[in-house]
Amino acid sequence: MDHLWTPWRYQYISQAAPTAGCIFCVKGAENRDAENYILHRGKFNFILLNLFPYTVGHMMIAPYQHVPTLEQSSEDVLAEMMRLAQRAEMNLRATYRPDGLNIGLNIGSSAGAGVAGHIHMHVVPRWQGDANFMTTVGETRVMPEELDTTYRKLVKMAWTEREGKRQKAKGKRQK
Numbered sequence: 001m002d003h004l005w006t007p008w009r010y011q012y013i014s015q016a017a018p019t020a021g022c023i024f025c026v027k028g029a030e031n032r033d034a035e036n037y038i039l040h041r042g043k044f045n046f047i048l049l050n051l052f053p054y055t056v057g058h059m060m061i062a063p064y065q066h067v068p069t070l071e072q073s074s075e076d077v078l079a080e081m082m083r084l085a086q087r088a089e090m091n092l093r094a095t096y097r098p099d100g101l102n103i104g105l106n107i108g109s110s111a112g113a114g115v116a117g118h119i120h121m122h123v124v125p126r127w128q129g130d131a132n133f134m135t136t137v138g139e140t141r142v143m144p145e146e147l148d149t150t151y152r153k154l155v156k157m158a159w160t161e162r163e164g165k166r167q168k169a170k171g172k173r174q175k
């Protein structure tokens with residue numbers, strides 16, 4: 001049953017079982033990155049997998065700072081958030097070959113934010129027909145990959161420019 005997912009269920013879970021405090025603050029402060037599916041820690045933001053992915057590889061970029069709007073975020077936070085989004089795009093393309101990606105933020109609960117007090121950017125890989133698929137099987141979606149597998153694949157990718165250069169150099173040497 002873990003493989004079945006619906007957006008309604010996600011809403012239910014986030015409303016029925018609120019974590020003590022804010023999940024982004026809690027996970028950001030904890031020292032359990034693998035258990036929390038944290039893929040990368042930047043200086044101002046971190047990247048983690050969504051526990052209820054819309055598609056395989058669905059991740060979120062959140063600042064360490066608890067702020068509800070972009071307006072209240074600093075220049076540094078915003079600049080790094082976009083750089084990490086760029087890395088997320090590159091790494092998802094390299095790993096899953098999606099046809100496209102949705103990248104965006106839901107600001108406020110009426111806009112669909114699950115955790116409205118703490119901004120987080122969603123990065124969702126998309127494939128031709130993935131939205132139709134859900135209606136086909138009746139409001140449920142079969143996730144073709146375990147979250148642990150997704151994590152193992154993505155955590156080893158280059159999440160900074162420096163890591164990217166190192167990987168490229170390593171690749172060249174192997175040839």
Ligand SMILES: [Zn+2]
Pocket residue numbers: 022023024025026065066067117118
């Ligand atoms: Zn928070």
